[in-house]
Amino acid sequence: MRTNYRINSGVRFEMLSQDQLQELFDGVLHVLENIGLEVHHDEGRDILKNAGAWVDGKRVRIPQYLVKRSLEMAPRSFTIYARDGNPKHDIHIGPGRAHFGPGPTPPNFIDVETQERRPYVKDDARIVATVVDALPNIDFCESLGTISDVHPDLAASYEFAEMFPNTSKPIVAWSYGWDDSEDIHKIAVAEAGGQDAFERRPNYVHYCEPLSPLVSTFEAVDKLIFAARHRVPLIFTPCPLAGGTAPVTAAGIIIQAAAESWMGLVLAQAIQPGVPFFMGGVLSVMDMNAMILSYGAPELALMMAGATELAHFAGLPLWQTGGCTDSKVLDEQASLEGSISCFFSALTGGDLCHDVGYTESGITGSILQTVMMDEAIGYSRRITRGIEVNEDTLATDTIHNVGPNGHYLYEEHTHRYFKTEFWYPNLCDRHNFEEWEAAGKTKMRDRVIERTRDILSSHKPSAIKPATKKAIKEILEAAEARVKDKQ
Amino acid sequence: MSEVLTSISNAIIQGKKDDIGELTQKALDEGQSAQDILYKGLMPGMDHVSDKFKAGDMFVPEVMRSARSMANSMKILKPLLIETGVAMIGKVLLGTVKGDLHDIGKNLVGMMCEGAGFEVKDLGISVEPEAFVEAVKEFEPDIVGMSALLTTTMRSMGDTIKALEEAGVRDRVKVMIGGAPVNQSFADKIGADAYAPDAAAASDVAKKLVKKS
Ligand code: B12
Numbered sequence: 084m085r086t087n088y089r090i091n092s093g094v095r096f097e098m099l100s101q102d103q104l105q106e107l108f109d110g111v112l113h114v115l116e117n118i119g120l121e122v123h124h125d126e127g128r129d130i131l132k133n134a135g136a137w138v139d140g141k142r143v144r145i146p147q148y149l150v151k152r153s154l155e156m157a158p159r160s161f162t163i164y165a166r167d168g169n170p171k172h173d174i175h176i177g178p179g180r181a182h183f184g185p186g187p188t189p190p191n192f193i194d195v196e197t198q199e200r201r202p203y204v205k206d207d208a209r210i211v212a213t214v215v216d217a218l219p220n221i222d223f224c225e226s227l228g229t230i231s232d233v234h235p236d237l238a239a240s241y242e243f244a245e246m247f248p249n250t251s252k253p254i255v256a257w258s259y260g261w262d263d264s265e266d267i268h269k270i271a272v273a274e275a276g277g278q279d280a281f282e283r284r285p286n287y288v289h290y291c292e293p294l295s296p297l298v299s300t301f302e303a304v305d306k307l308i309f310a311a312r313h314r315v316p317l318i319f320t321p322c323p324l325a326g327g328t329a330p331v332t333a334a335g336i337i338i339q340a341a342a343e344s345w346m347g348l349v350l351a352q353a354i355q356p357g358v359p360f361f362m363g364g365v366l367s368v369m370d371m372n373a374m375i376l377s378y379g380a381p382e383l384a385l386m387m388a389g390a391t392e393l394a395h396f397a398g399l400p401l402w403q404t405g406g407c408t409d410s411k412v413l414d415e416q417a418s419l420e421g422s423i424s425c426f427f428s429a430l431t432g433g434d435l436c437h438d439v440g441y442t443e444s445g446i447t448g449s450i451l452q453t454v455m456m457d458e459a460i461g462y463s464r465r466i467t468r469g470i471e472v473n474e475d476t477l478a479t480d481t482i483h484n485v486g487p488n489g490h491y492l493y494e495e496h497t498h499r500y501f502k503t504e505f506w507y508p509n510l511c512d513r514h515n516f517e518e519w520e521a522a523g524k525t526k527m528r529d530r531v532i533e534r535t536r537d538i539l540s541s542h543k544p545s546a547i548k549p550a551t552k553k554a555i556k557e558i559l560e561a562a563e564a565r566v567k568d569k570q
Numbered sequence: 571m572s573e574v575l576t577s578i579s580n581a582i583i584q585g586k587k588d589d590i591g592e593l594t595q596k597a598l599d600e601g602q603s604a605q606d607i608l609y610k611g612l613m614p615g616m617d618h619v620s621d622k623f624k625a626g627d628m629f630v631p632e633v634m635r636s637a638r639s640m641a642n643s644m645k646i647l648k649p650l651l652i653e654t655g656v657a658m659i660g661k662v663l664l665g666t667v668k669g670d671l672h673d674i675g676k677n678l679v680g681m682m683c684e685g686a687g688f689e690v691k692d693l694g695i696s697v698e699p700e701a702f703v704e705a706v707k708e709f710e711p712d713i714v715g716m717s718a719l720l721t722t723t724m725r726s727m728g729d730t731i732k733a734l735e736e737a738g739v740r741d742r743v744k745v746m747i748g749g750a751p752v753n754q755s756f757a758d759k760i761g762a763d764a765y766a767p768d769a770a771a772a773s774d775v776a777k778k779l780v781k782k783s
Contacts, residue, residue, distance in 0.1 A: 190751040229721055235722045236722065238721075259722065294671050326630075326631070327674045328674055369630070369674065372626050372628075372629050374630065446750050
């Protein structure tokens with residue numbers, strides 16, 4: 084029996100002290116209360132005003148108590164459910180749990196067959212969903228592209244309709260506005276078995292983007308209102324560029340991003356108390372020479388870690404970012420940038436880590452990058468799982484049994500643990516030279532491509548209900564009718 | 571070359587935006603023509619900045635200060651240049667098109683054009699085609715620069731060009747477009763005069779566009 088014994092299960096990572104976090108937290112409250120944000124949505128401003136915000140024209144300032152009350156109202160732990168009831172695909176949000184998935188909407192995609200960069204098309208959403216469904220370390224789905232071969236206003240609706248049947252992992256959906264948000268929600272509700280059933284077991288998350296610096300745009304607020312009213316778990320995530328649309332310092336960009344996100348928190352909680360809310364923000368640097376928002380910069384991992392710690396300090400889950408790169412191809416740079424940010428994200432326990440598979444600074448999606456990062460995440464997760472210490476793992480009995488000069492291969496202890504103590508790669512090659520040579524001298528990228536093709540030719544995601552299939556068809560027909568006269 | 575023109579070049583390179591006005595005045599007092607100050611002082615300084623930037627030895631915040639210095643000097647020189655009938659480099663009207671809120675890329679294009687000696691007017695974000703038309707009539711730019719970062723709002727670029735045509739002002743301006751999803755073939759398709767992939771290329775393209783006309 085142990086007494087006064089403390090267990091660290093997993094790797095402990097802590098960057099900012101409680102004092103520093105308190106200072107950041109106070110900084111956010113200061114921005115919200117004293118500087119305020121512009122909210123470009125009349126109804127949104129009215130709701131905020133009724134909740135106790137100070138409204139002056141478009142400018143909305145939020146007193147501290149209201150922010151704190153909203154933080155209290157939002158849950159820290161909740162579940163996003165697999166549409167098919169497969170518990171392995173449920174996502175349990177809560178302290179110490181990091182989840183990973185691709186990102187939304189780049190215009191281009193790396194073709195799996197040709198590896199050429201080309202516009203993203205409808206079938207790519209099926210490809211991405213199918214591969215995501217099969218990958219062991221990818222937990223949620225986003226499409227990695229904007230469908231270019233449908234009416235532009237319906238890109239999000241078609242995308243969801245294409246992904247939903249092809250993965251039962253929860254989807255993080257985006258949209259342009261109210262109408263396509265509604266299309267998406269109707270599909271999810273059809274499968275869940277009605278709005279009430281959906282509220283008990285939400286099967287997707289909705290994503291809205293306010294504008295930096297300090298603007299809650301009409302679309303972002305409109306989508307938030309839609310999601311909150313229908314009790315869809317939601318993400319309110321700005322994309323500030325350090326030195327461009329946000330302060331150049333990590334601490335400065337973190338408080339600005341948090342203020343931008345928490346405006347959404349306050350609004351969402353005013354509409355629907357207790358609706359699950361992820362603090363968001365893709366925080367990175369604007370490269371001052373290349374003039375891009377860098378998705379491969381070390382500062383991205385660092386700023387995101389700071390934002391994660393602040394979110395957790397405030398009692399919110401975070402929308403993390405990682406597994407992305409500025410490289411244009413599946414190469415060493417892509418692997419380096421993606422892997423380190425995945426590892427760092429895993430360490431922080433940032434709750435949903437997205438953009439796994441972004442390349443070229445978010446301009447091109449690549450499922451091949453996602454597949455490569457699945458390996459990096461598996462690798463990272465083995466490390467963050469840490470070292471288990473107990474009488475059995477200490478293995479003193481086994482050491483005694485084997486004694487000097489023996490070996491451990493026959494030991495029951497070895498047999499019991501070798502599968503769980505060790506991580507086995509899917510893609511990294513550990514064969515000896517001759518075996519590697521005989522197997523065709525493949526490089527990492529060859530194996531990534533092969534694995535992706537294998538999944539696509541063999542993986543069968545669980546089916547949606549026939550009634551949902553019918554509903555999808557009707558929803559898309561109605562959507563087409565809606566945009567018929569718009570060019 | 572005269573000492574004062576060299577110090578003007580240096581002030582541009584060092585981004586001395588608060589001192590440049592005084593230096594410009596000094597050069598005028600010493601009898602330098604506005605034209606010489608522009609072409610032998612400001613421009614060589616800015617060309618140097620531009621080369622350094624392209625080589626990766628200078629960075630946006632520094633270029634921004636240089637460009638601002640250039641603009642501050644041009645404020646003094648402009649009436650004199652007009653008076654003496656020297657051709658100005660040109661005017662650029664900029665905006666992010668209707669429905670689109672992305673602005674930092676467009677702001678960088680504005681900065682680089684300012685640095686190249688253009689007078690820049692920025693209409694901001696989500697600019698309606700009609701607002702472009704009005705501004706073209708009022709500001710009389712040589713170039714209209716449109717930015718779009720979304721595949722949905724790229725459509726507004728074509729709409730804006732049509733609106734310029736309908737208002738009968740299309741041939742008074744050159745249209746230059748850019749933004750992440752935009753490319754040369756899209757520019758050709760909607761009948762824009764030019765496309766540039768980044769802000770540095772944009773100012774080069776702008777210079778070529780005004781030379782041609
Ligand atoms: C920051 C950002 C935002 C911010 C914008 C904040 C702001 N103040 O600008 C916010 C969060 C508000 C935002 C919102 C959205 N965004 Co956004 N955003 C980006 C992001 C990550 C970076 C853009 C950026 O600032 N780049 C840095 C600057 C310096 O580069 P740049 O803009 O490309 O400009 C350079 C060149 O393009 C060129 N250039 C630019 N303009 C011009 C003009 C002329 C005349 C010329 C010659 C050249 C030129 O020169 C510039 C400098 O070199 C891009 C991804 C990306 N890497 O582009 C997505 C991106 C553009 N967004 C995207 C999307 C989908 C959206 C949203 C629809 C998301 C949503 N569902 O809410 C909304 C739409 C809002 C709206 N109505 O506009 C997609 C577009 C995909 C598509 N197929 O259309 C992208 C590609 C992200 C992605 N991977 O999915 N976004």
